Amino acid sequence: xxxxxxxxxxxxxxxxxxxxxxxxxxxxxxxxxxxxxxxxxxxxxxxxxxxxxxxxxxxxxxxxxxxxxxxxxxxxxxxxxxxxxxxxxxxxxxxxxxxxxxxxxxxxxxxxxxxxxxxxxxxxxxxxxxxxxxxxxxxxxxxxxxxxxxxxxxxxxxxxxxxxxxxxxxxxxxxxxxxxxxxxxxxxxxxxxxxxxxxxxxxxxxxxxxxxxxxxxx
Numbered sequence: 001x002x003x004x005x006x007x008x009x010x011x012x013x014x015x016x017x018x019x020x021x022x023x024x025x026x027x028x029x030x031x032x033x034x035x036x037x038x039x040x041x042x043x044x045x046x047x048x049x050x051x052x053x054x055x056x057x058x059x060x061x062x063x064x065x066x067x068x069x070x071x072x073x074x075x076x077x078x079x080x081x082x083x084x085x086x087x088x089x090x091x092x093x094x095x096x097x098x099x100x101x102x103x104x105x106x107x108x109x110x111x112x113x114x115x116x117x118x119x120x121x122x123x124x125x126x127x128x129x130x131x132x133x134x135x136x137x138x139x140x141x142x143x144x145x146x147x148x149x150x151x152x153x154x155x156x157x158x159x160x161x162x163x164x165x166x167x168x169x170x171x172x173x174x175x176x177x178x179x180x181x182x183x184x185x186x187x188x189x190x191x192x193x194x195x196x197x198x199x200x201x202x203x204x205x206x207x208x209x210x211x212x213x214x215x216x217x218x
Contacts, residue, residue, distance in 0.1 A: 008114040008115075008117045008118050010052070010053070010054035010055070010114075011054055011055055011110050011111060011113055011114030011117070012055060012111060012114035012115065012118075012186070013055045013056075013059065013111070013132070013136070013182075013186070014186075015182075015183050015186070016139070016178075016179030016180070016182050016183050017179075018056075019059055019136060019139065019179075019182070020139070020143070020175070020179065022051070022056055022059045022060055022063065023059065023063045023139060023140055023143040024143060024147070025060075026047075026060055026063040026064055026067060027063070027067055027143060027144060027147045029047055030047065030064070030067045030068075033046050033047060034071070039092070040068060040092070040095070040096070040099075043064065043068050047064060049061050049064070054110065055107065055110055055111065055114075058103065058106055058107045058110055059107065059136060059140075061103055062100065062103040062104065062107060062136065062137060062140055063140045063143070065096060065099050065100050065103055066100065066137070066140045066141055066144060067144060068096060069093060069096040069097070069100065070141075070144050072092050072093050072096060073093065094205075097203070098203060100137070101201045101203055104131075104133040104134060104136075104137050104201065105133070105200060105201055107132070107133035107136060108131045108132060108133035108134075108198060108199075109198060111131075111132045111133065111196075112196060112198040115189055115190070115196060118190070120189065120190050120191070120192055121189065121192075121195065121196050122192040122193075122195055123195060124195070125188075125192055125193060125194055125195035126194065126195060127194070127195045127196070127197060128185050128188070128194055128195075128196075130185075131196075131199070132182065132185060132186060132189075132196075135178065135181060135182045135185065136182065138178060139175065139178055139179065139182065142171060142174055142175050142178065143175070145171050146168065146171040146172060146175060149164065149167055149168040149171055150168055152164050152168075153165055153168055
């Protein structure tokens, strides 16, 4: 019996307008549970992905990784943090970077599968310098910056509030512009004007025990 083919609609993010609310919702959920989170394992247990399988669930997972890493980097800048704390945070950020690379890879693989199912990928069309997953990763970080800039506007001293409002407006403009780039790329692939190749990012690092360069291929 032939297995059912995936529905391309579940694999392909239709637009930036569909992606943006997923990013923002994860950030809001995080800050509603932030006080009780301690490490990535606790994050996954407390804030599991709630979307069904497909692009939205993968975008949600990527945003959760980036939000966790943002706050780990905050921990590394905490006043009075000792060497033991900093070493632990450094290892946590290294692990998070590996998860982020793998999450972008999985998102690109799902998007590639969706366009392949539609039969619209032209192998001879010119390629874009960034993949859809890479653009969404950048949008994820911009969403975090905008959320915290909005928080800073509320907390700013009156003399600093206008400058912070200007910074927030710039971030919102960057989001719209980069979102437009995502929309243009998705439309270009769908229409056969832009090609799409599936690459695997390879994270190289020196193993602490052997001293040899190894590649993270998971």
